Amino acid sequence: MAINNPRLVQIVRGHLHIDLIADGDADEIFPHFARDMRKDFVPVRQRDTEHCAWKHLRHTALQFNWFFFGHNVVGPLRLLRLRFQFKKSNFFRAKKVDKCCRSAKFPPTMKLETLNGILTFVLGMLVVAGVILAVRMVMLHHDLRSLQREATRDQALLVQTEQMYGDAAAFNQKNPSPELAHILQIVVRPTAATH
């Protein structure tokens, strides 16, 4: 409120004079809705941008003081002009960093990583199965060899004893001997397995 009860004309024309008291909002109103969101486009922009009185003591209508900190809603021609003017600014540098970060995600190779994981799992399962089969084969081989060795030795002893019995019996027929006949009688004729 004015202090000395001014007239209506004084109030209406008051905004043409430089006054330390702002005729608008005392709080600063930014020309954009949000910052640090470079990827999104903002369709609405407040063209009549104003700052509070303590920033600078004049209106900043139809100017874009905060343009380069806002969203890039400019057209292609204006964008080219801005790139020419502000090539080394932080705005475009941040854009380049974003492009680098976006290209470092390697999206086409993600399938190979999944396939490599599946192949590693299959390989692990095959290795486990191979170890189990190898251990089983070693045990079977050991059993088979020991059984064959023992059976062959026993078979050879049986055959040899049977042949010895036959030779002794033939010798006894040629050269009869009561002692040898007694030995052949008390001993049961060994019967070797035919296999």
Next chain:
Amino acid sequence: MSETDPLSPARNSDLEWQVAALQRQIFLLMLALVVVTATIVFYLFCESRFMGNDLGEIQPQATQIIRSYNQNAQAIQNFRAQMANYAATHQTFQPVMRKYGWAPGATATK
């Protein structure tokens, strides 16, 4: 930006290509390793199966032979010992026993 900048797009693209090539190579090597391992496992499976069949066929006959020898082991040992003693006292019988590895100094052959 210089070429040595880690954030350079060209260098990043080159690194991406190298990573993709390495992953393809690892995939192919892993595939080859899986094929080789599967072949070895298949061979082991077949060999184990055949050996199990062989063992199943041989085991009854071998068990019968071993059982027969164990049943007559004592009688066989006695017979061979008596024959060795007889050969030691009768020189005409020694040629028969020499066929079976008997020696004049030995009392019994096993």
